[in-house]
Amino acid sequence: MDSQALTIELDDEQFEAVLGDNLLSSLLSQGADVRYGCRAGACGACRLYDASNCESILSCQTTVASSMSLTQQTLAESSTFSVLSNVSLNDDSIELVLLGPSDDSFGDRVFVSLPFKETGEEANFEHAHFYECMALNPAGAPLKLVLQKAELNEKDWLRALALSAEDQVAVQLSTGVRKGRLLFEMDIADAPVVVISSPGNTMFESYWREALLDFTPNFVGHFTLFDNTDLTLSLADDALIAFLQEALTSSGGTSLQLIYHGQSVSAKDWAMLLRPLRVHLNQLHFVR
Ligand code: FES
Numbered sequence: 001m002d003s004q005a006l007t008i009e010l011d012d013e014q015f016e017a018v019l020g021d022n023l024l025s026s027l028l029s030q031g032a033d034v035r036y037g038c039r040a041g042a043c044g045a046c047r048l049y050d051a052s053n054c055e056s057i058l059s060c061q062t063t064v065a066s067s068m069s070l071t072q073q074t075l076a077e078s079s080t081f082s083v084l085s086n087v088s089l090n091d092d093s094i095e096l097v098l099l100g101p102s103d104d105s106f107g108d109r110v111f112v113s114l115p116f117k118e119t120g121e122e123a124n125f126e127h128a129h130f131y132e133c134m135a136l137n138p139a140g141a142p143l144k145l146v147l148q149k150a151e152l153n154e155k156d157w158l159r160a161l162a163l164s165a166e167d168q169v170a171v172q173l174s175t176g177v178r179k180g181r182l183l184f185e186m187d188i189a190d191a192p193v194v195v196i197s198s199p200g201n202t203m204f205e206s207y208w209r210e211a212l213l214d215f216t217p218n219f220v221g222h223f224t225l226f227d228n229t230d231l232t233l234s235l236a237d238d239a240l241i242a243f244l245q246e247a248l249t250s251s252g253g254t255s256l257q258l259i260y261h262g263q264s265v266s267a268k269d270w271a272m273l274l275r276p277l278r279v280h281l282n283q284l285h286f287v288r
Contacts, residue, residue, distance in 0.1 A: 004018065004019045005017075005018060005102060006019060006064055006066060006067045006068075007020065007067045007068075008023070008026070008064070008067065008068050008070065009025065009051070009067075009068070009069040009070065010027065010028070010032055010034070010048070010071070011068050011070075011071050013032065015027055015221050016029045016030070017064040018064070019065065020063060020064065020065075021062060021063070021064045022060070022062070022063060022064075023044050023048075023057075023059040023062040023063070023064050023068075024036055024039065024059040024060040024062070026064060026183075027059065031088050032049070034046065034059065034072065034196060035072070035263065035264035035288065036059070036060060036218060036263065036287050037186060037262070037264075037266075037286050038060075038266060038267040038270075038286045039060045039266050039267060039268070040060065040146070040266070040267035040268075041058055041060060041061040041279075042267060042284075042285070042286045043263070043286030043287065043288050044058065044286075044288065045263050045286070045288040046058055046059040046060045048070045048071065048072060049070065049071045049072070049185070050068065050069070050070060051070060051071050052069055056128065057070075063226065070285075075286045078170050078171065078172045079142065079170070079171055079172075079173065080100065080102055080114075080167075080168050080169070080170055080171075080172075081098040081099060081100030081168065081169055082098065082099045082100065082101070082163055082166055082167070082168055082173045083097075083098060083163050083164065083166060083167045083168070083169065084097040084099050084142055084165060084276055085097045085165060086160075086163045086165075086271075088161075088163060088225065089146065089203050090203065091149075092148060092149040092150065092186055093146050093147065093149065093169045093203050094146045094147050094161065095136075095144065095145070095146050096112075096142070096144070096145050096146075096147060096158060096160075096163065096169070097137075097142050097144050098112075098142060098143040098144075098169060098171065098190075099142050099143075100143065100147070100171055101187060102135075102143045102171070102173060103139075103179050104133055104135040104137075104143060104173060104180070105137055105138055105139035105140070105141070105179060105180035105181055106133065106134075106135060106136060106137065106138060106139075106183065106207075106211040107134060107180065107181070107182025107183065107184060107211075108134070108135040108174070108180060108182070109133070109134060109135075109174060110132075110133055110135055110143065110145070110171055110172065110173055110180050111131065111132050111133070111171065111172035111176070111272075112130065112132035112133055112145060112147070112169055112170070112171055112172075113128040113129060113130045113131070113169060113170040113171075114128065114152075114159040114160055114163070114173075115128065115158045115167070115169065115170070116128065116159075116170060119257070128170065129153065129158070130170075130172055131147065131151060131152060131154060132148075133145040133146065133147065133250065134204075136207040136211075137181075138211070138214070139180050143171070144207075144225070146201075146203060146204065146207075147160050148200065150200060153211065165180060167212060173239055180259060182287065183211065183214075183215050184258070186257065186285045188212075188214050188215055188216055188257045188285075189215055189216060190215075190217070190218065191216055191218060191254065191255060191256075191257045192216070192218035192220050192250070192251035192254055192255075192260070193212055193215075193218060193219055193220060193245070193256075193257045193258075194219075194221050194222065194223065194243075194244070194247045194257075194258055194259070194260070195212075195219075195221075195222045195223075195239060195259045195261060196218045196222075196224075196225060196240070196260050196261070196262075197222065197223070197224050197225065197261045198224075198225055198261065198262025198263065198264060198265075199224060199225060200225070200226040200234040200262075200263055201213070201224075201261045201262060202224045202263060205222045205224075208222065208259070209222070211286050218251070218254075220247045220251060220256070221243065221246075221247060223239075223240060224241045225237075225240065225262065225265070238272075241273075244258075244274075244277055244279070245277065248277065248279070255283055256279065256283060257283055257285065258274075258279065258283055258284045258285065259284075259285045259287060260284060260286050260287065261288075262288070263288045265286045267284075267286075270284055
């Protein structure tokens with residue numbers, strides 16, 4: 001086996017890899033801060049971009065064949081959007097509706113930055129941090145996003161709370177990707193569907209319900225995984241199994257489709273849970 005040492009540059013950091021390594025495993029084993037989810041090529045969470053040719057790769061599906069220069073940043077252009085509304089959903093999350101030049105719709109990923117601003121001053125986005133969010137609006141409607149306290153630094157969370165109509169935020173839109181394809185690509189038209197969320201994604205339930213109504217009259221239900229650091233135990237919880245059994249019964253033998261909105265549970269763990277229920281992994285769709 002060739003043990004040639006290669007260099008992986010990821011944004012401003014350098015990592016080593018050996019020819020034939022799995023790229024994601026190699027980065028994680030060296031403490032790289034990279035996103036991932038299913039580790040099976042299904043959820044897209046581990047997408048990285050080749051800095052030399054701008055092509056995207058799924059790191060969990062990539063075998064290291066040469067040194068690489070990669071970035072986690074999507075190629076994006078930044079535009080200024082006006083706030084149409086800012087509604088508190090609970091103590092830890094707000095819904096923003098934004099007006100600007102976007103053709104993003106449900107499931108697309110956009111990046112939002114909050115302005116530094118003193119009273120009476122122009123919004124200033126210099127050095128501002130961009131937060132990744134999922135577009136929740138239907139096609140053609142103003143961009144709708146949820147910002148969560150847990151994902152923002154303290155100052156940005158206070159800035160987000162203070163936003164009011166006609167304030168401005170900066171939005172980076174992904175370029176070169178097909179927009180609004182998430183539900184089409186799951187191929188769930190008219191199928192019975194359940195959504196299973198990680199604890200941090202519970203507040204998206206009503207958005208899923210609304211978006212799925214356009215695709216299927218068979219939205220069977222929503223389940224939130226327990227906030228448990230032992231994900232295998234969390235998955236095996238009796239309440240989840242009972243929920244799935246009931247959903248399978250009510251879907252009457254038609255192939256039940258499962259959408260997992262989270263990143264922590266791997267495809268392997270899902271397969272262990274779903275096998276005894278006779279649910280195949282191709283009925284499970286990952287959304288980060
Ligand atoms: S596609 Fe790579 S982690 Fe899901």
